[in-house]
Protein backbone atom coordinates (compact mmCIF):
# COMPACT_ATOMS: atom_id res chain seq x y z
CA UNK A 242 0.00 0.00 0.00
CA UNK A 243 1.15 3.49 -0.73
CA UNK A 244 2.10 5.46 2.35
CA UNK A 245 -0.23 8.25 1.24
CA UNK A 246 -3.21 5.97 1.64
CA UNK A 247 -2.72 6.34 5.37
CA UNK A 248 -4.48 9.69 5.04
CA UNK A 249 -7.68 7.78 4.42
CA UNK A 250 -7.61 6.21 7.85
CA UNK A 251 -9.11 8.16 10.66
CA UNK A 252 -6.55 7.19 13.26
CA UNK A 253 -4.98 8.56 16.41
CA UNK A 254 -1.53 10.14 16.46
CA UNK A 255 -0.22 7.09 18.35
CA UNK A 256 -1.31 4.73 15.58
CA UNK A 257 -0.03 7.13 12.95
CA UNK A 258 3.40 7.09 14.55
CA UNK A 259 3.39 3.25 14.51
CA UNK A 260 2.51 3.37 10.82
CA UNK A 261 5.40 5.75 10.18
CA UNK A 262 7.74 3.31 11.87
CA UNK A 263 6.47 0.44 9.72
CA UNK A 264 6.97 2.45 6.53
CA UNK A 265 10.47 3.40 7.70
CA UNK A 266 11.25 -0.27 8.45
CA UNK A 267 11.69 0.47 12.14
CA UNK A 268 10.89 -1.98 14.92
CA UNK A 269 7.81 -1.32 17.04
CA UNK A 270 7.88 -1.55 20.84
CA UNK A 271 6.01 -3.87 23.20
CA UNK A 272 3.56 -1.11 24.13
CA UNK A 273 2.95 -0.29 20.47
CA UNK A 274 2.23 -3.95 19.77
CA UNK A 275 -0.39 -4.02 22.52
CA UNK A 276 -1.87 -0.77 21.21
CA UNK A 277 -2.25 -2.28 17.74
CA UNK A 278 -4.30 -5.11 19.23
CA UNK A 279 -6.35 -2.73 21.38
CA UNK A 280 -7.00 0.07 18.92
CA UNK A 281 -6.01 -1.02 15.43
CA UNK A 282 -8.90 -1.60 13.08
CA UNK A 283 -8.76 -4.51 10.72
CA UNK A 284 -8.17 -2.50 7.53
CA UNK A 285 -5.46 -0.40 9.10
CA UNK A 286 -3.62 -3.46 10.48
CA UNK A 287 -4.07 -5.26 7.18
CA UNK A 288 -2.54 -2.37 5.23
CA UNK A 289 0.56 -2.28 7.40
CA UNK A 290 0.96 -6.06 7.46
CA UNK A 291 0.49 -6.30 3.71
CA UNK A 292 3.08 -3.59 3.17
CA UNK A 293 5.62 -5.70 5.11
CA UNK A 294 4.53 -8.92 3.42
CA UNK A 295 4.92 -7.44 -0.04
CA UNK A 296 8.23 -5.84 0.83
CA UNK A 297 9.59 -9.18 2.00
CA UNK A 298 7.96 -11.51 -0.52
CA UNK A 299 5.97 -9.60 -3.13
CA UNK A 300 3.00 -11.76 -4.13
CA UNK A 301 4.77 -15.02 -3.46
CA UNK A 302 2.82 -17.51 -1.38
CA UNK A 303 4.50 -20.70 -0.35
CA UNK A 304 3.17 -24.18 0.23
CA UNK A 305 4.88 -27.51 0.55
CA UNK A 306 4.16 -31.18 0.03
CA UNK A 307 4.38 -33.13 3.21
CA UNK A 308 2.77 -35.89 5.19
CA UNK A 309 2.39 -36.31 8.90
CA UNK A 310 3.22 -39.21 11.16
CA UNK A 311 1.72 -39.13 14.61
CA UNK A 312 3.22 -42.18 16.33
CA UNK A 313 0.86 -42.00 19.32
CA UNK A 314 -1.70 -39.79 21.03
CA UNK A 315 -0.99 -41.26 24.44
CA UNK A 316 0.50 -38.52 26.55
CA UNK A 317 1.84 -38.15 30.07
CA UNK A 318 0.61 -34.55 30.11
CA UNK A 319 -2.89 -33.19 30.39
CA UNK A 320 -3.17 -29.84 28.63
CA UNK A 321 -6.64 -28.41 29.03
CA UNK A 322 -6.99 -27.28 25.41
CA UNK A 323 -5.94 -30.64 23.98
CA UNK A 324 -8.64 -32.69 22.28
CA UNK A 325 -6.20 -35.14 20.88
CA UNK A 326 -4.31 -36.88 23.65
CA UNK A 327 -5.21 -39.80 25.87
CA UNK A 328 -3.68 -40.32 29.26
CA UNK A 329 -1.83 -43.61 29.70
CA UNK A 330 -4.73 -44.95 31.84
CA UNK A 331 -7.04 -44.42 28.85
CA UNK A 332 -4.79 -46.52 26.63
CA UNK A 333 -7.64 -48.93 25.89
CA UNK A 334 -9.99 -46.22 24.59
CA UNK A 335 -11.12 -46.72 21.01
CA UNK A 336 -9.54 -43.46 19.91
CA UNK A 337 -6.16 -43.99 21.60
CA UNK A 338 -3.38 -45.18 19.34
CA UNK A 339 0.22 -46.35 19.37
CA UNK A 340 1.57 -47.03 15.89
CA UNK A 341 3.96 -49.91 15.75
CA UNK A 342 7.24 -49.25 14.03
CA UNK A 343 6.48 -51.37 10.99
CA UNK A 344 3.28 -49.41 10.41
CA UNK A 345 5.30 -46.19 10.47
CA UNK A 346 7.72 -47.52 7.84
CA UNK A 347 4.80 -48.74 5.74
CA UNK A 348 3.38 -45.21 5.84
CA UNK A 349 6.72 -43.81 4.64
CA UNK A 350 6.92 -46.41 1.85
CA UNK A 351 3.37 -45.57 0.77
CA UNK A 352 4.78 -42.25 -0.50
CA UNK A 353 7.35 -43.94 -2.75
CA UNK A 354 7.17 -42.45 -6.24
CA UNK A 355 5.49 -39.27 -4.99
CA UNK A 356 7.17 -35.87 -4.92
CA UNK A 357 6.61 -35.26 -1.21
CA UNK A 358 9.60 -33.47 0.31
CA UNK A 359 8.93 -33.53 4.05
CA UNK A 360 7.70 -35.76 6.83
CA UNK A 361 6.37 -34.00 9.92
CA UNK A 362 6.52 -36.20 13.03
CA UNK A 363 4.83 -35.10 16.26
CA UNK A 364 2.59 -36.77 18.77
CA UNK A 365 1.74 -37.33 22.40
CA UNK A 366 4.50 -37.77 24.96
CA UNK A 367 4.53 -41.52 25.46
CA UNK A 368 6.50 -42.77 28.48
CA UNK A 369 7.86 -45.73 26.54
CA UNK A 370 9.00 -43.93 23.40
CA UNK A 371 12.33 -42.38 24.32
CA UNK A 372 15.28 -40.65 22.71
CA UNK A 373 16.95 -43.80 21.38
CA UNK A 374 13.67 -45.16 20.03
CA UNK A 375 13.05 -41.98 18.05
CA UNK A 376 16.68 -41.70 16.93
CA UNK A 377 16.46 -45.20 15.43
CA UNK A 378 13.08 -44.44 13.93
CA UNK A 379 14.48 -41.42 12.10
CA UNK A 380 17.53 -43.37 10.94
CA UNK A 381 15.28 -46.07 9.47
CA UNK A 382 12.99 -43.52 7.81
CA UNK A 383 16.03 -41.93 6.18
CA UNK A 384 17.16 -45.37 4.98
CA UNK A 385 13.80 -45.83 3.26
CA UNK A 386 13.79 -42.32 1.84
CA UNK A 387 17.21 -40.66 2.13
CA UNK A 388 16.30 -37.31 0.60
CA UNK A 389 13.23 -36.60 2.75
CA UNK A 390 13.42 -33.72 5.21
CA UNK A 391 12.54 -34.88 8.72
CA UNK A 392 10.87 -32.14 10.75
CA UNK A 393 10.19 -33.71 14.10
CA UNK A 394 9.21 -33.35 17.76
CA UNK A 395 7.91 -30.35 19.61
CA UNK A 396 10.02 -28.92 22.40
CA UNK A 397 7.57 -30.61 24.78
CA UNK A 398 8.46 -34.05 23.42
CA UNK A 399 12.15 -33.16 23.33
CA UNK A 400 12.24 -31.89 26.91
CA UNK A 401 10.73 -35.18 28.13
CA UNK A 402 13.04 -37.32 25.95
CA UNK A 403 16.17 -35.52 27.12
CA UNK A 404 15.11 -35.56 30.76
CA UNK A 405 14.41 -39.32 30.68
CA UNK A 406 17.68 -40.00 28.84
CA UNK A 407 19.55 -37.75 31.29
CA UNK A 408 21.22 -35.73 28.57
CA UNK A 409 21.34 -31.98 27.96
CA UNK A 410 19.09 -30.52 25.25
CA UNK A 411 22.09 -30.05 23.03
CA UNK A 412 23.30 -33.62 23.53
CA UNK A 413 19.84 -35.02 22.85
CA UNK A 414 19.35 -32.91 19.75
CA UNK A 415 22.82 -33.82 18.50
CA UNK A 416 21.93 -37.53 18.75
CA UNK A 417 18.71 -36.93 16.79
CA UNK A 418 20.54 -34.80 14.23
CA UNK A 419 23.21 -37.45 13.76
CA UNK A 420 20.43 -39.97 13.07
CA UNK A 421 18.88 -37.75 10.39
CA UNK A 422 16.56 -35.20 12.01
CA UNK A 423 16.74 -31.97 10.04
CA UNK A 424 14.58 -29.42 11.84
CA UNK A 425 12.03 -28.80 14.58
CA UNK A 426 8.37 -27.82 14.20
CA UNK A 427 7.03 -24.98 16.32
CA UNK A 428 4.47 -26.72 18.52
CA UNK A 429 4.18 -26.75 22.28
CA UNK A 430 4.85 -23.03 22.67
CA UNK A 431 1.17 -22.23 23.45
CA UNK A 432 1.47 -18.96 25.37
CA UNK A 433 4.66 -18.18 27.23
CA UNK A 434 3.08 -15.94 29.91
CA UNK A 435 3.60 -18.08 33.01
CA UNK A 436 0.26 -17.33 34.69
CA UNK A 437 -1.68 -18.46 31.60
CA UNK A 438 0.56 -21.47 31.06
CA UNK A 439 -0.10 -22.50 34.65
CA UNK A 440 -3.85 -22.45 33.90
CA UNK A 441 -3.88 -24.24 30.58
CA UNK A 442 -0.88 -26.60 30.51
CA UNK A 443 0.88 -26.50 33.81
CA UNK A 444 2.58 -29.90 33.75
CA UNK A 445 4.51 -29.69 30.50
CA UNK A 446 7.74 -27.93 29.60
CA UNK A 447 8.04 -24.33 30.75
CA UNK A 448 8.41 -21.36 28.46
CA UNK A 449 12.03 -21.07 29.45
CA UNK A 450 12.65 -24.70 28.53
CA UNK A 451 10.82 -24.31 25.20
CA UNK A 452 13.05 -21.38 24.28
CA UNK A 453 16.22 -23.11 25.53
CA UNK A 454 15.49 -26.16 23.35
CA UNK A 455 15.01 -24.04 20.23
CA UNK A 456 18.15 -22.08 21.05
CA UNK A 457 20.12 -25.35 21.37
CA UNK A 458 18.70 -26.54 18.03
CA UNK A 459 19.71 -23.30 16.32
CA UNK A 460 23.22 -23.58 17.76
CA UNK A 461 23.45 -27.03 16.17
CA UNK A 462 22.34 -25.61 12.83
CA UNK A 463 18.82 -27.09 13.02
CA UNK A 464 16.23 -24.50 11.98
CA UNK A 465 12.83 -24.39 13.64
CA UNK A 466 9.43 -22.75 13.65
CA UNK A 467 7.40 -21.19 16.46
CA UNK A 468 3.68 -21.29 17.17
CA UNK A 469 1.37 -19.28 19.43
CA UNK A 470 -1.97 -20.58 20.68
CA UNK A 471 -4.29 -17.55 20.79
CA UNK A 472 -7.91 -16.81 21.45
CA UNK A 473 -8.54 -18.43 24.86
CA UNK A 474 -7.80 -16.81 28.23
CA UNK A 475 -4.71 -14.86 27.24
CA UNK A 476 -4.63 -11.06 27.06
CA UNK A 477 -3.32 -8.95 24.21
CA UNK A 478 -0.26 -8.18 26.37
CA UNK A 479 0.30 -11.95 26.73
CA UNK A 480 0.29 -12.33 22.94
CA UNK A 481 2.83 -9.55 22.52
CA UNK A 482 4.92 -10.93 25.37
CA UNK A 483 4.97 -14.28 23.53
CA UNK A 484 6.03 -12.66 20.28
CA UNK A 485 8.59 -10.55 22.09
CA UNK A 486 10.36 -13.54 23.67
CA UNK A 487 10.56 -15.13 20.21
CA UNK A 488 11.74 -11.92 18.58
CA UNK A 489 14.53 -11.65 21.17
CA UNK A 490 15.67 -15.23 20.60
CA UNK A 491 15.56 -14.71 16.85
CA UNK A 492 17.80 -11.63 17.25
CA UNK A 493 20.28 -13.88 19.01
CA UNK A 494 20.23 -17.00 16.81
CA UNK A 495 18.43 -16.23 13.53
CA UNK A 496 17.31 -19.87 13.51
CA UNK A 497 13.54 -19.47 13.17
CA UNK A 498 11.96 -19.71 9.76
CA UNK A 499 8.27 -19.23 10.39
CA UNK A 500 5.83 -17.94 12.95
CA UNK A 501 2.50 -19.77 13.06
CA UNK A 502 -0.37 -18.32 15.12
CA UNK A 503 -2.75 -21.18 15.97
CA UNK A 504 -6.35 -20.46 16.81
CA UNK A 505 -7.74 -22.07 19.96
CA UNK A 506 -10.58 -24.43 19.04
CA UNK A 507 -13.03 -25.47 21.73
CA UNK A 508 -14.19 -28.90 20.55
CA UNK A 509 -13.83 -31.91 22.87
CA UNK A 510 -11.47 -30.46 25.43
CA UNK A 511 -11.46 -29.14 28.99
CA UNK A 512 -11.84 -25.56 27.76
CA UNK A 513 -15.01 -26.10 25.75
CA UNK A 514 -16.80 -23.43 27.78
CA UNK A 515 -14.57 -20.74 26.25
CA UNK A 516 -15.91 -19.18 23.07
CA UNK A 517 -13.74 -19.17 20.01
CA UNK A 518 -12.66 -15.84 18.58
CA UNK A 519 -14.02 -14.57 15.26
CA UNK A 520 -12.40 -14.68 11.84
CA UNK A 521 -11.90 -10.94 12.24
CA UNK A 522 -9.75 -11.57 15.29
CA UNK A 523 -7.83 -14.26 13.39
CA UNK A 524 -6.96 -11.75 10.68
CA UNK A 525 -6.04 -9.06 13.21
CA UNK A 526 -3.74 -11.54 14.94
CA UNK A 527 -1.99 -12.46 11.70
CA UNK A 528 -1.55 -8.79 10.88
CA UNK A 529 -0.14 -7.77 14.27
CA UNK A 530 2.16 -10.80 14.17
CA UNK A 531 3.53 -9.73 10.79
CA UNK A 532 4.08 -6.20 12.05
CA UNK A 533 5.68 -7.19 15.37
CA UNK A 534 7.83 -10.15 14.28
CA UNK A 535 10.03 -8.10 12.00
CA UNK A 536 12.91 -10.58 12.11
CA UNK A 537 10.87 -13.67 11.22
CA UNK A 538 11.09 -14.31 7.49
CA UNK A 539 7.74 -16.08 7.16
CA UNK A 540 4.22 -16.01 8.62
CA UNK A 541 2.12 -19.10 8.13
CA UNK A 542 -1.61 -19.74 8.29
CA UNK A 543 -2.36 -23.37 8.89
CA UNK A 544 -5.24 -23.88 6.49
CA UNK A 545 -6.73 -27.07 7.95
CA UNK A 546 -7.24 -25.18 11.20
CA UNK A 547 -8.84 -22.00 9.89
CA UNK A 548 -10.38 -23.30 6.67
CA UNK A 549 -9.59 -22.55 3.05
CA UNK A 550 -11.44 -19.25 2.72
CA UNK A 551 -9.92 -17.67 5.83
CA UNK A 552 -6.52 -18.91 4.63
CA UNK A 553 -7.14 -17.07 1.35
CA UNK A 554 -8.11 -13.91 3.23
CA UNK A 555 -5.07 -14.17 5.47
CA UNK A 556 -2.84 -13.62 2.42
CA UNK A 557 -3.87 -9.96 2.55
CA UNK A 558 -3.04 -9.73 6.27
CA UNK A 559 0.65 -10.58 6.33
CA UNK A 560 0.58 -14.33 5.69
CA UNK A 561 2.89 -15.67 2.95
CA UNK A 562 2.73 -19.43 3.60
CA UNK A 563 -0.28 -21.69 3.88
CA UNK A 564 1.50 -24.92 4.80
CA UNK A 565 1.16 -28.10 2.86
CA UNK A 566 -0.95 -30.15 0.57
CA UNK A 567 -1.04 -32.47 3.64
CA UNK A 568 -2.46 -35.88 3.28
CA UNK A 569 -5.27 -37.11 5.47
CA UNK A 570 -2.73 -37.90 8.13
CA UNK A 571 -2.98 -35.38 10.93
CA UNK A 572 -5.56 -35.61 13.67
CA UNK A 573 -4.26 -32.95 16.05
CA UNK A 574 -6.59 -30.19 14.93
CA UNK A 575 -9.50 -32.06 13.42
CA UNK A 576 -10.15 -33.68 16.80
CA UNK A 577 -10.49 -30.21 18.36
CA UNK A 578 -13.05 -29.02 15.86
CA UNK A 579 -10.87 -27.44 13.18
CA UNK A 580 -12.53 -26.31 9.96
CA UNK A 581 -11.15 -29.21 7.94
CA UNK A 582 -12.01 -32.65 9.26
CA UNK A 583 -10.08 -34.56 6.59
CA UNK A 584 -7.45 -32.10 5.55
CA UNK A 585 -6.04 -32.75 2.16
CA UNK A 586 -5.65 -30.67 -0.95
CA UNK A 587 -4.12 -31.61 -4.24
CA UNK A 588 -1.39 -29.42 -5.70
CA UNK A 589 -3.85 -28.18 -8.31
CA UNK A 590 -6.35 -27.16 -5.63
CA UNK A 591 -3.79 -25.35 -3.49
CA UNK A 592 -2.34 -23.53 -6.52
CA UNK A 593 -5.83 -22.52 -7.59
CA UNK A 594 -6.72 -21.32 -4.10
CA UNK A 595 -3.65 -19.05 -4.03
CA UNK A 596 -4.13 -17.74 -7.58
CA UNK A 597 -7.78 -16.89 -6.93
CA UNK A 598 -6.66 -14.13 -4.56
CA UNK A 599 -4.07 -12.78 -6.96
CA UNK A 600 -0.99 -14.29 -5.38
CA UNK A 601 1.88 -16.23 -6.88
CA UNK A 602 2.09 -19.88 -5.72
CA UNK A 603 5.48 -21.43 -5.12
CA UNK A 604 6.02 -24.93 -3.85
CA UNK A 605 8.90 -24.77 -1.38
CA UNK A 606 10.96 -27.32 0.47
CA UNK A 607 11.25 -27.23 4.26
CA UNK A 608 13.85 -24.43 4.19
CA UNK A 609 12.06 -22.29 1.62
CA UNK A 610 14.05 -23.19 -1.49
CA UNK A 611 11.82 -23.20 -4.57
CA UNK A 612 10.77 -26.67 -5.70
CA UNK A 613 8.19 -25.60 -8.31
CA UNK A 614 7.11 -22.18 -9.45
CA UNK A 615 3.42 -22.00 -10.38
CA UNK A 616 3.39 -18.29 -11.27
CA UNK A 617 1.95 -17.36 -14.69
CA UNK A 618 5.32 -16.35 -16.13
CA UNK A 619 7.09 -19.46 -14.92
CA UNK A 620 4.27 -21.60 -16.32
CA UNK A 621 4.45 -19.89 -19.74
CA UNK A 622 8.21 -20.36 -19.93
CA UNK A 623 7.96 -24.04 -19.05
Ligand code: SF4
Pocket residue numbers: 316317318319320323324325326364365366397442445
Ligand atom coordinates in the same frame (compact mmCIF):
# COMPACT_ATOMS: atom_id res chain seq x y z
S1 SF4 B 1 -1.01 -30.69 23.79
FE1 SF4 B 1 0.68 -32.15 23.48
S2 SF4 B 1 1.64 -32.30 25.49
FE2 SF4 B 1 -0.38 -31.42 25.83
S3 SF4 B 1 -1.71 -33.17 26.28
FE3 SF4 B 1 -1.87 -32.76 24.07
S4 SF4 B 1 -0.38 -34.13 23.16
FE4 SF4 B 1 0.15 -33.99 25.33
